[in-house]
Amino acid sequence: MLRLQSIKLAKAKHLTVPSPSSLRLVKKRMIAMDLMHHSSCFLLPTIPLQRRPSLTYALLVLNQNLPRFTPLLWNHAQLHLCADGGANRLYDEMPLFFPQEGASDVRRRYKPDVIKGDMDSIRREVLEFYASLLCILVVGALGGRFDHEMGNLNVICRFSYMRIVLLSNDSLIHLLPRTYCHEIHIQTSVEGPHCGLIPIGTPSKSSTTTGLQWDLSKQYHYICSGACFLILGC
Numbered sequence: 001m002l003r004l005q006s007i008k009l010a011k012a013k014h015l016t017v018p019s020p021s022s023l024r025l026v027k028k029r030m031i032a033m034d035l036m037h038h039s040s041c042f043l044l045p046t047i048p049l050q051r052r053p054s055l056t057y058a059l060l061v062l063n064q065n066l067p068r069f070t071p072l073l074w075n076h077a078q079l080h081l082c083a084d085g086g087a088n089r090l091y092d093e094m095p096l097f098f099p100q101e102g103a104s105d106v107r108r109r110y111k112p113d114v115i116k117g118d119m120d121s122i123r124r125e126v127l128e129f130y131a132s133l134l135c136i137l138v139v140g141a142l143g144g145r146f147d148h149e150m151g152n153l154n155v156i157c158r159f160s161y162m163r164i165v166l167l168s169n170d171s172l173i174h175l176l177p178r179t180y181c182h183e184i185h186i187q188t189s190v191e192g193p194h195c196g197l198i199p200i201g202t203p204s205k206s207s208t209t210t211g212l213q214w215d216l217s218k219q220y221h222y223i224c225s226g227a228c229f230l231i232l233g234c
Helices: 002-013 020-032 070-076 086-097 103-109 124-132 146-158
Strands: 058-061 079-083 114-116 135-139 163-167 204-207 219-221
Touching (some): 058 086, 086 124, 146 163
Parallel strands (some): 058 079
């Protein structure tokens, strides 16, 4: 410590007092610069109007323990992002701030807008939980080249834990995973009257429907397997 102090004193001896002209030049440069305001008003429960900056807050959750004011920051932010394992932290720790509420209710209320990363840290049950709260509406996925359409159908099959709906002027496609029973609510003002059920990947060994003009009752149906379509442009 004594050595450090002596070094500081030695340096201080070599300091020079700036000349008045230098001070005027520095002041002139400062006047020419734009003023940047800094405020931690995002730590207040309510940001006063006169102190509210013209900023849009985005909250990024990383894979570390959440600070105690995370719910407050969440409320002030317009965009909520998790970096990979940060989603685990949000899933596990956010309910701890609200011990009087059910964990599932808290998780549904504080759901991220984006989860980004190589997904090597996020637990599968966490990814599937947040994915189940999201429905992705895809336009431009149908029509045009048929091989592109089939590729888009393959995407919704590969990511069957996510709700993805493909739309065009003529069709609307949902994936119906075989691990669920499904109840479909038709918006008759914009949908129908026709619909189709097409098994993808594997045969449907027992399909039963109610509410259709021609219902299925434990019907076995499938699309040919062991073959590949050749699609040529023309």
